[in-house]
Amino acid sequence: MRLPPIDLSRENTFGELTYENGGDYGPIGGDYLAFMLVHVGSLTLEADDSVLQLEAGQCALSLTRDRYMTSVAPETLTHVSWCDGRPQNAAWLYKEREKFAPFIVASPMVHTLMQLGVDLGLGERGGRSGVRESLTNALLHAFIYEAEVIEAERPIPQTILQARRFLEENFAADLSIERVAQQVRVSPQYLVSAFKKHLGMTPAKYLWRCRLDYGTHLLQRTGLSISEIAYQVGYKNPYHFSRQVKLAFDCSPTELREQKRNA
Structure with a gap:
């Protein structure tokens, strides 16, 4: 610098x-x-x-x-x-x-x-x-x-590992950067900067990835409706969940579910 x-x-x-x-x-x-x-x-x-x-x-x-x-x-x-x-x-x-x-x-x-x-x-x-x-x-x-x-x-700091685990265990909750930072006792600015440095993405992006990963898991392994899955994993509305699935897998949630069944 x-x-x-x-x-x-x-x-x-x-x-x-x-x-x-x-x-x-x-x-x-x-x-x-x-x-x-x-x-x-x-x-x-x-x-x-x-x-x-x-x-x-x-x-x-x-x-x-x-x-x-x-x-x-x-x-x-x-x-x-x-x-x-x-x-x-x-x-x-x-x-x-x-x-x-x-x-x-x-x-x-x-x-x-x-x-x-x-x-x-x-x-x-x-x-x-x-x-x-x-x-x-x-x-x-x-x-x-x-x-x-x-x-x-240095290796990944313990505070960042703790923040990652907190996100993984509470992804369905209405989380803010301030709340996660408070949980691991660091400032929001340090959390965002260090998380991105050591894990390659911001805490917010990691949170949405956790929601998407578990959402697609439920989509492929349960009979829950798309709306039920979206709300259960932390999305505000089914449209947002469907759009994220489309961006990640280049197909709709329904098509992704069908692919799993056919497989």
């Missing part, structure tokens, strides 16, 4: 912190970009409606509209570094965010870029603000590239 640079203005910062006995950071409201890297221990990250548990060696990119917060459990030693800012022209990034993994194992490149930013400190002397913003954009590019590689190489 070719990424335009993000304008982070003067609020762009890098930093590091050791929690010797737990602690919280936030909540922070409004449009907010945060990159968190855990070096030692573990940390819970809340980004709008999602919650992530990061362990040592992992990093996460968060883009929030309403609420960002991190917390470390009491009596826990945790060391983290971060990069954050208020993005000014990141609508495209908010849109693309659901397409890649929320966290990854930090690569040597990510560690190096983060450390360079931390070493700059918070001052503005010598044009550090511009260097800090450039490092943030480089860090963003590195994370997205590595997250996309991981997504491309």
Whole structure:
């Protein structure tokens, strides 16, 4: 993905912190970009409606509209570094965010870029603000590239397998993308994108294929009328079912039933 640079203005910062006995950071409201890297221990990250548990060696990119917060459990030693800012022209990034993994194992490149930013400190002397913003954009590019590689190489995620099974078991119900996404605890945008990536079609198309497959099964193996079959497998009307059969088999439901009997 070719990424335009993000304008982070003067609020762009890098930093590091050791929690010797737990602690919280936030909540922070409004449009907010945060990159968190855990070096030692573990940390819970809340980004709008999602919650992530990061362990040592992992990093996460968060883009929030309403609420960002991190917390470390009491009596826990945790060391983290971060990069954050208020993005000014990141609508495209908010849109693309659901397409890649929320966290990854930090690569040597990510560690190096983060450390360079931390070493700059918070001052503005010598044009550090511009260097800090450039490092943030480089860090963003590195994370997205590595997250996309991981997504491309990993097996089908369990959430997508669960969504597929839910569709297969409930195809006759009046389902929406939002309901399926809620069932497997992901956003509708991620569900559509990941389902298509790993299974080659959208959840909606898979749902209609399930309805058609079971409908033709009933058509060929039962004496139910075409209307009864259509309503039983989730079609709103028999015409829609008949049209789908025609498109798939190049014959009407009645002709498909006759072919089965003759065979």
